[in-house]
Every structure is written in C-alpha cells, then in structure tokens.
Amino acid sequence: MTWSLAFDLLGVFCFAISGSLLAVTRGYDLVGSVVLGSLTGLGGGVLRDLVLRITPTAFDRPAYMVPPLVAAALVFFMAPEVQRFPRTLLVFDAAGLGLFCTAGAVKALQFGMNPVAATLLGFTTAIGGGLLRDVCANRNPKLFDPRDIYALPALFGAGAMTALWHWGGGIGAQFLVALAVFAIRVLSLHFHWRIPLAAGERAQPRAS
Amino acid sequence: MTWSLAFDLLGVFCFAISGSLLAVTRGYDLVGSVVLGSLTGLGGGVLRDLVLRITPTAFDRPAYMVPPLVAAALVFFMAPEVQRFPRTLLVFDAAGLGLFCTAGAVKALQFGMNPVAATLLGFTTAIGGGLLRDVCANRNPKLFDPRDIYALPALFGAGAMTALWHWGGGIGAQFLVALAVFAIRVLSLHFHWRIPLAAGERAQPRAS
Amino acid sequence: MTWSLAFDLLGVFCFAISGSLLAVTRGYDLVGSVVLGSLTGLGGGVLRDLVLRITPTAFDRPAYMVPPLVAAALVFFMAPEVQRFPRTLLVFDAAGLGLFCTAGAVKALQFGMNPVAATLLGFTTAIGGGLLRDVCANRNPKLFDPRDIYALPALFGAGAMTALWHWGGGIGAQFLVALAVFAIRVLSLHFHWRIPLAAGERAQPRAS
Numbered sequence: 001m002t003w004s005l006a007f008d009l010l011g012v013f014c015f016a017i018s019g020s021l022l023a024v025t026r027g028y029d030l031v032g033s034v035v036l037g038s039l040t041g042l043g044g045g046v047l048r049d050l051v052l053r054i055t056p057t058a059f060d061r062p063a064y065m066v067p068p069l070v071a072a073a074l075v076f077f078m079a080p081e082v083q084r085f086p087r088t089l090l091v092f093d094a095a096g097l098g099l100f101c102t103a104g105a106v107k108a109l110q111f112g113m114n115p116v117a118a119t120l121l122g123f124t125t126a127i128g129g130g131l132l133r134d135v136c137a138n139r140n141p142k143l144f145d146p147r148d149i150y151a152l153p154a155l156f157g158a159g160a161m162t163a164l165w166h167w168g169g170g171i172g173a174q175f176l177v178a179l180a181v182f183a184i185r186v187l188s189l190h191f192h193w194r195i196p197l198a199a200g201e202r203a204q205p206r207a208s
Numbered sequence: 209m210t211w212s213l214a215f216d217l218l219g220v221f222c223f224a225i226s227g228s229l230l231a232v233t234r235g236y237d238l239v240g241s242v243v244l245g246s247l248t249g250l251g252g253g254v255l256r257d258l259v260l261r262i263t264p265t266a267f268d269r270p271a272y273m274v275p276p277l278v279a280a281a282l283v284f285f286m287a288p289e290v291q292r293f294p295r296t297l298l299v300f301d302a303a304g305l306g307l308f309c310t311a312g313a314v315k316a317l318q319f320g321m322n323p324v325a326a327t328l329l330g331f332t333t334a335i336g337g338g339l340l341r342d343v344c345a346n347r348n349p350k351l352f353d354p355r356d357i358y359a360l361p362a363l364f365g366a367g368a369m370t371a372l373w374h375w376g377g378g379i380g381a382q383f384l385v386a387l388a389v390f391a392i393r394v395l396s397l398h399f400h401w402r403i404p405l406a407a408g409e410r411a412q413p414r415a416s
Numbered sequence: 417m418t419w420s421l422a423f424d425l426l427g428v429f430c431f432a433i434s435g436s437l438l439a440v441t442r443g444y445d446l447v448g449s450v451v452l453g454s455l456t457g458l459g460g461g462v463l464r465d466l467v468l469r470i471t472p473t474a475f476d477r478p479a480y481m482v483p484p485l486v487a488a489a490l491v492f493f494m495a496p497e498v499q500r501f502p503r504t505l506l507v508f509d510a511a512g513l514g515l516f517c518t519a520g521a522v523k524a525l526q527f528g529m530n531p532v533a534a535t536l537l538g539f540t541t542a543i544g545g546g547l548l549r550d551v552c553a554n555r556n557p558k559l560f561d562p563r564d565i566y567a568l569p570a571l572f573g574a575g576a577m578t579a580l581w582h583w584g585g586g587i588g589a590q591f592l593v594a595l596a597v598f599a600i601r602v603l604s605l606h607f608h609w610r611i612p613l614a615a616g617e618r619a620q621p622r623a624s
Contacts, residue, residue: 023406029354031363033406035335036352050258050466051475059259062324072406079407116478127451131552136339138348140554144452146445155447198439198449198488199495231614237562239571241614243543244560258466267467270532280614287615344547346556 003171004103007178008045008057009067011099015129016041016071018093022137023072024079033075038068039136041096044128048104048121052111090189093130093142097150098181101126101157102174106165115162122158127151148188149195157181211379212311215386216253216265217275219307223337224249224279226301230345231280232287241283246276247344249304252336256312256329260319298397301338301350305358306389309334309365310382314373323370330366335359356396357403365389419587420519423594424461424473425483427515431545432457432487434509438553439488440495441505449491454484455552457512460544464520464537468527506605509546509558513566514597517542517573518590522581531578538574543567564604565611573597 019040023033042058049056058064075082082088104125108118127143127150134141143150157177164173187193227248231241250266257264266272283290290296312333316326335351335358342349351358365385372381395401435456439449458474465472474480491498498504520541524534543559543566550557559566573593580589603609 020406023352026352027354028352028406029357029403030406031357031359031403032352032354035359046259051462051472053261053469053471055261056259059321059325059328062322065324065328075406076404076408113475114478116481117475120475120481135343135551135554136349137352138343138346138554141552144439144442144444144448144553146443146448149445149447151447151451195445195447196492198436198444198446198492200492228614231560234560235562236560236614237565237611238614239565239567239611240560240562243567254467261469263469264467267529267533267536270530273532273536284612284614284616343551344557345560346551346554 004106004174007099007171007174008103009063011096011103012041012045012064013067013071014041014092014099015044015096015133016068017075018089018096018130019068019133020072020075021079021082021089021092022133024075026137030072030076034068034072036133036137037071037075038065040129040133041068041071042129043132044100044104044125044130047128048107048125051121051124052108052113054111087189090142091186094182094185094189096129097126097154097185098157098178100129101154101181102161102178105158105161106174109162109165115166118162118165119155119158122161123151123155126154126158146194146197147192148185149193150185150188152195153181153184153188156184212314212382215307215379215382216311217271219304219311220249220253220272221275221279222249222300222307223252223304223341224276225283226297226304226338227276227341228280228283229287229290229297229300230341232283234345238280238284242276242280244341244345245279245283246273248337248341249276249279250337251340252308252312252333252338255336256315256333259329259332260316260321262319295397298350299394302390302393302397304337305334305362305393306365306386308337309362309389310369310386313366313369314382317370317373323374326370326373327363327366330369331359331363334362334366354402354405355400356393357401358393358396360403361389361392361396364392420522420590423515423587423590424519425479427512427519428457428461428480429483429487430457430508430512430515431460431549432484433491434505434512434546435484435549436488436491437495437498437505437508438549440491442553446488446492450484450488452549452553453487453491454481456545456549457484457487458545459548460516460520460541460546463544464523464541467537467540468524468529470527503605506558507602510598510601510605512545513542513570513601514573514594516545517570517597518577518594521574521577522590525578525581531582534578534581535571535574538577539567539571542570542574562610562613563608564601565609566601566604568611569597569600569604572600 016037105122313330432453521538
C-alpha cells in the first residue's frame with residue numbers, strides 16, 4: 001500500500017466517523033450509520049472523479065468500503081464514551097478536510113488539470129462529503145456556519161498543495177499541508193475565529 | 209420492448225408515483241409534481257450511469273419521460289382516493305426499490321464492474337432517487353428512518369442479483385429478487401422490523 | 417470573447433448574486449457567500465457537462481470563478497441597499513433562469529443530443545443551480561413554490577430554443593427567448609400566476 005492510498009483511506013475513515021457520529025445524534029440505526037458514513041467518506045472523492053471523468057475509486061476499489069464499515073462499528077461500540085466529547089465529530093471532520101483537500105488537488109494535477117482547476121477540485125473533494133452528509137441529514141451545513149472558519153482552510157490547503165506540487169513537493173508536502181489545515185480548523189473552533197459576514201458590517205441578516 | 213426495459217420503466221413509474229404523491233402532501237403544483245416525480249424516478253439511474261461513464265438513459269431515451277408524466281397525471285386525478293391509504297407512497301417506493309436495486313446491479317455487471325462495485329451501484333440506483341426526492345422536498349430521508357428497514361433490503365437485492373447473474377441468472381432471477389425485496393420492505397413497514405441503532409443499545413441519541 | 421461566452425458568464429453572475437443574497441439572509445460569512453454563490457452559479461452547468469460527458473467548464477476555465485467573486489463582493493458592499501428590495505434575489509434568479517435554459521439547450525444540441533434530451537438538459541441547467549442553492553441552504557426549493565410559476569418558463573425556454581436552433585436560430589434567438597423567459601417569470605411573481613395543484617382541485621394537501 002502506498003502512502004498516497006493510506007492517506008486517502010485515512011481521510012475516508014475520518015469523514016466516515018463524522019457521518020456515523022451524526023447518525024447517532026439523529027437516532028439512525030446501524031445501517032443508516034454505515035450509509036451516512038459512506039456518503040460522507042466517499043462523496044467528495046466521487047464528485048472529484050466524476051469531474052475528472054474517471055471511474056470513481058469508491059466504486060472501483062472494494063478497499064474503500066472498509067473504512068466506513070470500521071467507522072460505523074467503532075461508533076456503535078464506543079458511542080457512549082465518544083459522546084462525552086461533543087466535538088469529536090468536528091475533530092474527525094477537520095482531519096478529513098486536511099487529507100482530502102490535498103489528496104484531491106494532487107489527483108487533479110496528476111490528471112492534467114490546470115492549477116486553478118486543481119485548487120477548486122481539491123476544495124470540492126474536501127467539502128463535498130461533509131456537505132452531502134449535512135444535506136442528507138437535513139441540517140444546516142457546517143460549511144456555512146459563520147461561528148468559525150471551514151471553507152477557508154480547505155481552500156488554502158488545496159492551493160498550497162497545488163503550488164508545492166508544481167515545485168516538486170510529494171507525500172511529505174501533503175502530510176505537512178494536511179496537518180496545517182487540520183490545525184487551522186481546530187484552532188478556529190477553539191478560538192472562534194471568524195471572518196466578516198456576507199453582508200458587510202453595516203447590514204443585519206434578516207429572517208428569510 | 210424487452211423485459212429488461214419494461215422492468216426499468218416500471219421502476220421509474222413506481223418511484224415517480226412516490227415523488228408525485230409527496231408533491232401532493234407538500235402542496236406543490238402540477239408541474240412541481242412532474243418535476244419531483246421525475247427526480248425520484250430518474251435520479252437513481254442518472255447517478256448510476258454517471259458512475260458507469262455512459263450518457264444517462266433518462267436523457268438519451270425520450271421514453272423515460274413517459275412514466276413520470278403518467279404518474280403525475282394519475283396522482284392529479286386520483287389523489288383523493290389515494291389519500292385514504294396513507295401508505296401508498298411507501299408501497300410504490302418499495303416496488304421501485306426492488307426493481308432498481310436489481311436493474312442497477314445487472315447494468316453495472318454488463319459494463320464490466322466487479323461484484324462489489326455492482327452491488328454498491330445497484331444499491332445506489334435503488335436509494336438514489338428516493339434520497340434525492342426527500343432532500344429536495346426538505347424532509348428527513350426515508351432511507352434513514354430507524355422505525356423500519358429500507359437500505360438493507362436494497363443492499364440484499366443488489367448483492368443477490370449480482371451473485372445470481374454470475375451463476376447465469378437473467379430476467380427471471382431479477383423478477384424474483386425484486387419481488388423478495390418488495391416483500392421484505394412491505395413486511396418491515398407492517399411489522400416495524402428494526403435493527404440496532406447506530407449507537408449500540410447502551411447509548412442514548414442526543415439532540416444535535 | 418464570444419457573445420455565447422458573455423451570456424454564459426452573465427447567467428453565472430445572476431445566479432451567483434441570488435446565492436450570495438441568500439447567504440446574507442442566512443447570516444453566512446463572506447466565504448460562505450462566495451461558496452453558495454458559486455454553487456448556485458456553476459452547479460447547473462456542471463450537472464449539464466457531466467451528463468454530456470465533457471470536463472465541466474466551471475472547473476476547466478478559471479474565468480468562470482470571476483462572476484461569483486464579483487457577485488459576493490457586490491453583495492458584501494451593497495447588501496443594505498439591496499435589502500430594501502426583498503425581491504432582488506428572485507429577479508436575478510429569473511435572469512439566470514432565462515440565460516441558462518437557452519444556453520444549456522444550445523450546448524446539448526452542439527454535442528449531438530436529440531431535441532427531447534436538449535430540452536431536458538436546458539431545463540436541468542436552468543433549475544440545477546437554484547435547486548442546489550436551496551437544498552444546501554436547507555430551505556424549501558423555490559422551484560417547488562406553488563405561489564407562482566418557475567419550472568414552466570424554464571421548460572418553455574429550453575424547448576423554444578431547441579426548436580429555433582433546428583430552424584437556424586443563433587445568439588439573437590437565444591437573447592429573445594431568454595428575455596421572454598425572464599419576463600414570464602417576473603410577471604408570474606408580480607401577478608401570482610399559478611397552475612393547478614398536484615392533487616387536482618378536489619383534493620386538499622395534508623400534512624406529511
């Protein structure tokens with residue numbers, strides 16, 4: 001197994017944990033937990049592969065079903081312990097974000113996409129699974145939560161990885177960028193880093 | 209018209225009826241009923257064909273628009289009668305589930321996918337349309353309802369069809385497996401068959 | 417820059433404005449506004465290109481990211497002014513609808529799709545971005561709102577453009593059809609044009 005595949009499967013596992021944990025808080029059953037975990041872990045990569053016009057890895061390689069199954073089993077047996085730490089979902093989601101924004105950018109570059117496209121596709125890979133998770137569970141996407149920053153670290157990670165790849169960076173660069181994205185995301189959760197609202201500081205959001 | 213095409217169009221019709229019935233309970237107009245019925249009836253197959261990298265049949269063959277139009281017209285004129293039986297939506301959804309998990313698996317196998325991929329793709333075909341229906345109508349997906357079993361019969365059907373196809377099974381096998389999936393789903397609705405929750409029996413779901 | 421590209425980028429801009437304005441009413445931050453605007457502006461075209469099995473233009477050509485960025489910046493600085501006119505979101509959405517149903521149909525025809533498929537694909541291009549916007553913002557899709565007509569003008573526009581294209585119509589025809597779709601949609605908002613409900617006049621919607 002290459003490092004690249006290991007990172008990818010780890011990313012699937014992290015997002016799958018976040019999906020299975022959401023399934024617990026929603027009161028889903030064990031199969032729903034596997035399905036929501038799989039959607040979360042594999043959705044971003046499927047989107048990326050469809051845009052790249054290759055057979056989605058999640059369907060092509062049976063190994064990609066292992067992380068969601070392990071994740072759902074872990075959550076099933078460990079949920080009471082895990083629930084004492086309500087931010088667990090977000091921490092695993094942050095790890096998946098770092099791993100996927102870099103892996104998605106690298107894969108896009110390997111298939112000949114231009115740097116802007118590779119950055120966008122790394123970003124899409126990273127946010128796709130979590131967006132699908134929240135939309136399918138019928139809740140407001142974490143992606144749009146203004147109380148901390150989510151999209152920005154993923155965009156930064158995809159862009160940084162694209163630049164480093166052009167300068168010859170490989171799996172070591174990916175590890176460092178993924179770690180940086182994870183750290184930024186977790187710190188933003190802890191310190192409530194925020195960016196300006198969509199309406200500028202003068203406007204007040206109004207009920208839709 | 210081959211049996212295989214007939215089964216596929218019947219599956220589109222069943223899911224389209226479920227979509228158009230949901231449009232009624234949501235107070236949509238007639239065009240919304242056609243659109244939600246089409247999304248439900250054609251969405252799963254479009255997803256499958258995108259993964260298989262072929263032009264989605266729903267767009268390629270005009271015949272696929274006929275079932276959603278007929279379904280919306282039927283629901284338009286029969287809604288008062290149908291509403292006396294509140295489970296009609298679920299029964300049509302169950303028939304679509306059986307027809308699509310088998311048809312999706314067979315199509316994937318015909319395009320050379322491995323058995324695991326064919327099972328996953330049959331499952332995706334079967335649950336895709338209903339998930340799209342519920343997400344677009346902004347309600348909690350039936351797929352994740354823990355009060356009965358939904359995903360499991362579809363997964364079983366896709367897996368059984370994949371096995372039977374490798375042993376030479378054809379349209380007869382598809383009919384029997386689809387019937388079994390339909391029966392399991394309807395019985396699970398009637399007897400409230402459940403499977404363990406995502407959190408194991410010790411944990412309590414908590415509000416998200 | 418060709419007229420065809422200019423129309424396409426204008427369509428992206430109009431839908432992106434609608435997405436960024438929704439981000440304001442939802443209280444998202446500036447990055448969320450760019451992301452929701454991009455999803456709205458680019459989502460329909462990505463769907464269309466995936467069905468046509470070509471690399472989605474939104475990923476392939478960096479120019480397509482400019483309209484969502486400009487739209488989010490405009491909304492950021494102008495939101496207080498714009499909010500005095502609550503229907504702004506709907507007017508921009510209507511302009512995008514007209515531009516995209518025609519552009520989508522023309523692109524499908526250029527790639528050799530049959531007339532029914534081109535009409536469906538023009539319709540999908542037009543409604544896809546707005547549907548994605550509403551689903552991701554976790555609200556009832558405007559597409560299904562029975563208080564005015566939304567899907568019908570888009571379907572009419574895609575069909576009319578397909579017919580005119582076969583009769584030799586080009587960019588002038590596209591401009592006129594797009595204008596007609598915009599006018600129908602805006603008039604339907606103003607005069608509350610409605611079509612029959614999904615259930616026929618005898619039935620009452622019931623709570624789901």
